[in-house]
Amino acid sequence: MSKIGLFFGSFNPVHIGHLIIANYMASQTDLDKVWLVVSPQNPLKEKKTLARDYDRLHLVRLGIGDNPLLEASNIEFNLPKPSFTIDTLTHLKEKYPEREFALIMGGDNLATLHLWKSYELLVANYDIYVYKRPATELGDWASHPRIHLCEAPMLDISATYIRECLRRGKSVRYLVPDAVFEYLQGSSLYRS
Numbered sequence: 001m002s003k004i005g006l007f008f009g010s011f012n013p014v015h016i017g018h019l020i021i022a023n024y025m026a027s028q029t030d031l032d033k034v035w036l037v038v039s040p041q042n043p044l045k046e047k048k049t050l051a052r053d054y055d056r057l058h059l060v061r062l063g064i065g066d067n068p069l070l071e072a073s074n075i076e077f078n079l080p081k082p083s084f085t086i087d088t089l090t091h092l093k094e095k096y097p098e099r100e101f102a103l104i105m106g107g108d109n110l111a112t113l114h115l116w117k118s119y120e121l122l123v124a125n126y127d128i129y130v131y132k133r134p135a136t137e138l139g140d141w142a143s144h145p146r147i148h149l150c151e152a153p154m155l156d157i158s159a160t161y162i163r164e165c166l167r168r169g170k171s172v173r174y175l176v177p178d179a180v181f182e183y184l185q186g187s188s189l190y191r192s
């Protein structure tokens with residue numbers, strides 16, 4: 001059974017920090033592949049700086065290029081919004097019964113994991129691959145059999161920083177994959 005790691009994010013836009021984590025997880029753990037799951041715009045929480053769902057998905061596809069270990073997913077675009085991770089996982093299990101799904105998250109997320117919808121069900125039924133972030137405090141999770149701490153390289157860049165550079169007309173070369181850089185060069189995304 002192939003094991004897929006799900007890396008959720010708004011990817012607004014995708015950057016090399018995301019891709020380094022995704023590729024690390026797909027190549028240095030027992031995960032066979034990683035899907036970058038693009039979170040759709042929440043109609044109740046409209047955010048001006050959030051690019052349209054399909055633009056962000058397109059950028060993720062461009063960023064992945066021909067890497068066979070990674071895939072872009074729009075699975076949440078047609079699910080009820082806002083989407084809760086546990087519901088997305090249930091949907092995926094029904095749609096792909098021959099696959100096993102696992103979660104990928106930054107260590108900073110562990111501090112609030114107990115606030116997620118049905119988190120007990122989540123940690124009881126799914127492996128969670130955690131990569132270290134500056135604020136990682138494992139606490140009680142350290143000994144949980146489903147939580148796997150991974151030593152992926154940390155990169156101090158964020159989509160917020162990239163949007164800010166673009167808005168100010170500054171170069172984001174090397175912060176995003178070349179294909180994403182080139183696409184953004186010829187587009188008005190994030191510029192105003």
Ligand code: ATP
Binds near residue numbers: 010012021156160
């Ligand atoms: P923003 O600055 O808009 O909040 P972001 O760069 O943090 O965006 P998200 O789309 O929110 O990007 O990220 C998806 C996931 O990737 C989140 O869990 C986030 O914590 C993580 N992430 C973001 N940047 C990095 C990075 N440089 N290294 C590792 N993980 C990252």
